Amino acid sequence: MDRVAIIGASMTQFGQRDAWIRELLAEAGQAALADADVSPDEIEHLYVSNMASGEFEGQTGVPNALAHDLAAMPAYTARIDQTSSSGGAGVYAAWQSVASGASDMTMLVGGEKMTHRSTAESTDVIASLTHPVEYKHGVTLPSFAGLTARLYLDTYDAPRESLGKVAVKNHKNGVDNPHAQFRKEVDLDTVLDSPVVADPLRLYDFCPITDGSAALVFCPESVAREYTDDYAVISGIGGATDTHVVHERADPTTMGGVVNSSEIAYEMADLEPDDIEVAELHDMFTILEFLQSEDLGFFEKGEGWKAVDEGVTDRDGDLPINTSGGLKSKGHPLGASGVAQVYEIYKQLIGDAGKRQVDADVGLACNVGGFGNCVTTTIMESR
């Protein structure tokens, strides 16, 4: 079977941007086409990963707007909304479109415009994904993180400092990412002394609110060879859901969507967790890096914090995690994040990650929506 290749990628500067959603999407889309050396009229399918442009900005219909702005008509377009995992779901849709034979040239652009809203308003837009019994109590995604972090620390006898070390590591990685929102190291004391947001988690345990966009160009591997020698292939991909109501999960420290989506991806790729050489995980909150690193099978349950503590997940460790700086440092423009995760793995696999470069031929991206409600896991290999 002809594998699905990624032949071009781009991401905009993440952070507080003057541009609005249409402009952000067009900026990334145009750059990805240039990177792939593909003209707009070659695009057969165009997907846009976006959670809430209508709620944030009052702009809907963004895929059609993007197709027009890039002169990509008459490409088939669709918007992919899967909350924070819209990007990963977009990767899945783009992979499907090529793997099925429906399209020989597909572009995915993920983006979100958020920073014009206050923190409270943005938090509420994101929290609107919750069940009514959660929403009426003022439950937010950060509060889910606080609830889970306390249970994790208590259950696995992990020190509070271990969470802070995730923030320290990912900020350090972000220094070398020219697109990252924050390119500044933080020390552990700064993290541990920052204001409480959702006890026991503090400000530096959380990703920022971000504007930004990222894009990828997909085609069959047989077509990719006509364009470039520098491409990567998707060798496994899986998507899965967990409960909408978070407290109904048997073990709140396990993300079933991560477990199930990764099992599908590993089986498709015929790989094991030990085969992964670099990974981008959805560290919207520091606690999520522990949960995913365990639920992906990298470490035993309750041991993920020790891996961070021992430097295993550092850029020069045995399994570098979030070489991009992660959502924590790079920023989290909802619909763009899953696309930007794959951008980072793609760059690592083709040897174009600059100062962030690690030695890897197999990489994994795990994009989480809600609090593990929807997950896409993507495994990629160098050609």
Added chain:
Amino acid sequence: MSDNPPMEAYRYPDGSITYPGHPVGPGGEEPVGTVDLSDYTATVLTWTTSTATPPGVRQPNTLAIVEFDVDGEPVRAIGQVTGEDEVDIGDEVEPVYCEELREPGAGIREPASQEWDGYRFEPL
């Protein structure tokens, strides 16, 4: 008998109970009855105090996930903790009715789309 609305959980044919209820239960079967959780006490599984709350929500907002034991069947719920009191993992709490947990219409959700009353958890 209280005049307050029940804290209604659904019971399914396999004996399991969920709060909130769902049209189809864990075993793929429709619910066969309800349970009023406000008649029971619960144990705190975990808790947090959120200081950055969205529009219409008290600040700070202490929340807990609690577990009820309904005749040997565990069922969990999430909710606000009453007052300023901190709780701890393992504490026993009881549901206390509140007419308005959050100001309807202050946030993004359409006020008529859901109920805004419910039960907070008070440490015993």
